[in-house]
Amino acid sequence: MEVSDEVRIIGIYGTDGIGKTTLAKAVYKRISSCFDSCSFLAEVEETTQNSHGIQFLQKKLIHDILERDRADLSFDERIEDFLDIFREMKVLIVLDDVEKLSDLHAVVGNQLDWFGPGSRIIVTSKYSGILEEFDSDKARNYTVSELDDGQAFELFRKHAFRMQSSIPDYDELSNRIVNAIEKLPLAVEVVSSFLRGKSIQEWIKMEKLMTARLMSSQKTTVGLHELLDICYKELDQQQKDIFLDIACFISGVDARIALYMWPSCYLSSGRILMSLAKIGENNELQMHRLLRRRGKDMFEQGISGDPIGRKFYIQEKGKENVEALPINFTAQNLQMMPELRFLKLDNVKVSGKFEGAFASLRWLCWQRCPLDFSAENFVLTELVILDLSWCQLTEDWGGWSDIKRSWDISVTSISELRDSIGNLKSLKVLRMDSSFIRTFPGEIGNLTMLEELHASWCRSLKGAIPGDIDGLHRLRSLTLGHSSISSLPLQIFTISGLHTLDLIQCNEIEELPKLPPSLICLRVSSKRMKAIPRLEDLKELEELCLSDGDPKARRAPSKLPMPESNVKRMIDEQFFSISFPKLRKLELSLLQVIKLKFGLTDIPPLKRLKTLTPPGLSCSDVSELPQKLLAFKLYHSAIEEIEGLEGLEALKRLDISNCKIQNLNGIDQITSLRSLILSESDDLSLPDLSNLKSLKVLEIIRCKMISQIEGLEKLTSLEKLNISECPAEKSVQVPGCIEACNGSFSGYVMLDSPQF
Structure with missing residues (x-):
């Protein structure tokens, strides 16, 4: 570019x-x-x-x-x-x-x-x-052109064997299968992922099915639609149901919520149904739009092979076998639909008697539902997911009844939950994100089956979380970020299965109680935090995000003793100790800490520690950094010097932004470094970089003290260079670097100087 x-x-x-x-x-x-x-x-x-x-x-x-x-x-x-x-x-x-x-x-x-x-x-x-x-x-x-034979075979190996090399017994068969299909990346991925982990007999069966399809169609290659039809027919009935559910209704939905639709199905992270559907980074169900389109076609045309005979609801068709209604309709369209599993309503008012209707309904999405609820016997005995987003409902709405496992009142105007919520004994997921809820009901502890409680972005949610929360013995996830809660109860320590606690930007919190050692992910930030929480017992932590103040209000390092209340929450008066053996991601913004120390004696190999990010630290000594660290991010920090940088032998990325740091002594010894990004650091100067032969990305933005970049022309592996708004953009080393790296640049050169 x-x-x-x-x-x-x-x-x-x-x-x-x-x-x-x-x-x-x-x-x-x-x-x-x-x-x-x-x-x-x-x-x-x-x-x-x-x-x-x-x-x-x-x-x-x-x-x-x-x-x-x-x-x-x-x-x-x-x-x-x-x-x-x-x-x-x-x-x-x-x-x-x-x-x-x-x-x-x-x-x-x-x-x-x-x-x-x-x-x-x-x-x-x-x-x-x-x-x-x-x-x-x-x-x-x-x-974009089709893959050539070599590219197609390489992609096939990647998905079928999860490696670049093939398996000898499968080589000839792999070649025949690849040669028989369209050279579209999606087609190659579908068939190769479908065959992954299957026996050679199943591979041979797939080849025979493809050959039969070629003979019947008189084509030279099997197309994507034909491949999808073949793979679909090889799924068992539950897999077919899940495929059609995702394709027609719930692509993009949180997989952890969708799981309640299929109680006997286990969705492993990353990929489900072979190559037909995946789980994304944010746990959302993903399916390529071509696969979704084909699934909807199969669904509507009644060729899915479903013994129930699924079909879209169409006005002139009968409704007795309808299993899903993804469209909006008026009240007079509602009739007895015993096989209906999904129902989506938008700004629809229902009235009349519904006794015996919707006997199989499991997912109800009722957006913008009216305040007036006059339906009788609207009993949903099989309901597991209720979505009332974009509604203006209040706690007096007449439809609060017969909810079974999952309750989503996100983006509603509800400001209060009645204590009668404690009667929902089977409720597993309660979502109140972005609602106007003000407090938790005192009876919330009676929801003994609850596994997830979400109340992020509830700006009106204030005060203390009730102590009855200790009754939620099955609770795994508690997310309260961007709310105004002021404290957690001491009883939270007794929730032994809690894995995720999210309190990001809960700026009314002043201190935290002792937390359960089962935590895997802890995210806490508050501008009013008076004391660093005690975390030394959280040996299962894989992700920690901790901030005790506002980085915008960064202050100079304090030489005064800490208040006694703070000292009690530190390992000692000088250090904040990091000793979590399973830690993979660490992000810190600690204005109360003078020194950061990694407790290396408690951390074996540290092979899993991937990211260190300590913004806002008022720290003058960071000497015990882990040798296996891969990425180091430092921003909004008062740190002026880093000791021991040369010891980060495995470091691949160093990112420094908005810092008082003056030098990067030792960086020239980190030969593993792949990416160096420096910005908004006016006091920073650089040593000679010529030894960083593996460096691929170099960005220097708004660093006023960097006028020369010694050794730049020797960075022959550079693929991206971005130098802007600092004296270095006019340095003599830049054109020499571009000339020396002409063969390796991928075209990403960003320079603000007019001479370029």
């Missing part, structure tokens, strides 16, 4: 399943750090098919570029209202799967004049002419 101050738009074209989105994501991830703000707008065509789809995309773009904590839930603001701000920013925007030029214009304009100099817009589409109305000097087009 060439460097230019002009706004440029890049089109990535190719047939469905060719890998356009994958390519766009890879580019986005690689160059996003070179821009002021970034936004990835996925599945534009599908989004615009929904009501307010364009407004949703515009709101997400505004949210991403302005880096808001949370998007406004209304559509009152127009993107045109923010153009004066956008035109001052260099942004990276990806619009994935665009089919209509009007959608593109609605989001990024039609003259490329909505965003600041140097901005880049990437568009993926199956239509090569989607950019033809833009200035040809500012638009670039790239076509």
Whole structure:
């Protein structure tokens, strides 16, 4: 991607399943750090098919570029209202799967004049002419071709064997299967992932099924749809049900919630149903849009092989066998539907008698439901998930009854939960995120089956969490971030199975009680924190995020003794000790700590410790860093010196931002370093970097003291160089580096100096 101050738009074209989105994501991830703000707008065509789809995309773009904590839930603001701000920013925007030029214009304009100099817009589409109305000097087009035989076989091995090399007994069979299918990455992934872990007899069966399909269709290769049909027929009935459920109704839903739909199914992390569905980084169910589309076609056409005979509800068809209603409809459409499992209503009022109806209903999504509830016998005995988002309900709503396992009242105006909630003995998940709930009911401890309690972004939630919480013996996840709670009860220590506790930006908390040793993930930050919590017993911790103040109010290191209450919560008066043997991610912003110490005697090998991030530390001695550390992030810190940096033999990424640090002595000995990112550190100077032969990424942004970069021209592995708003951009080493690294650069060179 060439460097230019002009706004440029890049089109990535190719047939469905060719890998356009994958390519766009890879580019986005690689160059996003070179821009002021970034936004990835996925599945534009599908989004615009929904009501307010364009407004949703515009709101997400505004949210991403302005880096808001949370998007406004209304559509009152127009993107045109923010153009004066956008035109001052260099942004990276990806619009994935665009089919209509009007959608593109609605989001990024039609003259490329909505965003600041140097901005880049990437568009993926199956239509090569989607950019033809833009200035040809500012638009670039790239076509993604099918895989060649070697690439297809390499991708097949990766998914079938989870390795680059193949298994001898499978080599010839693998070649025949790869040669028989379309060379689309998605098709290769589907069949290879489906065969992973299966016996050679099952591989031979797959080859025979593919051969039979080729003979019947008289084609030279098996297409994606044919492969999907073959794989679908080989699933057992429960797997077929799960595939159709995800394809038609719940793609993108939290997998931990969806699990309650299939009580006897275990969803392992990462991948389910072989290659047909996955679980993303945020636990969301993922399925490629082509697979979803094919699943919906099978569902609607009644060719899914389901013995119940699933079908979409259509006005003129009978309803006795309907198993899912994903559409909006009025009250008069409601009739006896004994096989209905999913029901989605939007702004629908129901009335009448419902005795015996919805006997199989397990998931009810009722958005914008009216305050008036006049239905009789609306008993949902099999219901496991209730979604009442976007509603204006109160605690007096007449529909609070017969909820079984999962209760989602997110984004409602409910401000109080009655104590009668304690009667929901089977409730497993309670979600109240972004609601107006003010307090927890005192009877919450009676929800003895509860496993997850979510109340993040409940700004009205204040005061202490009730002590009755100790009755939640099965509780695994408690998320209360961005609320105004002031304290946790001492009884929380007795919840022996608690794995996740999220108290991010709970700024009224002053101290924490002793926490259960079962915790795996602990996230705590408060501007009012008076004392560092005692964490030495949390030996199961894998992720720790801890902040005891506001980084914006950073103060100079204190030489005065700590208050006695704080000292009691430290290992000693000088150090905050880190000794969690399973720790993988660590993020600290501790304004009360002078020195940070890693208790190496308690941490074997530290092979699992991946990320160290201590922002806001008022620390002058960081000498005992783990030797196996892979990534070290330091930001909003008063640290002036790091001792022992040369001992980080395995360090691959060093990221320093908004710090008082003066030098990086020893960095030249970290030959494993792959990425060095420095920004907003006015006192920092650099030693000679010529020994960092493995360095691939170097970014230096707004560091006023760095005028020369000694050894830059010897960094022959560099792939990305970004030097801006500091004297170093004019140094003589820069052009020499570009010339020396001409063969290795991937084209990502960002320099603000006019001479480049």
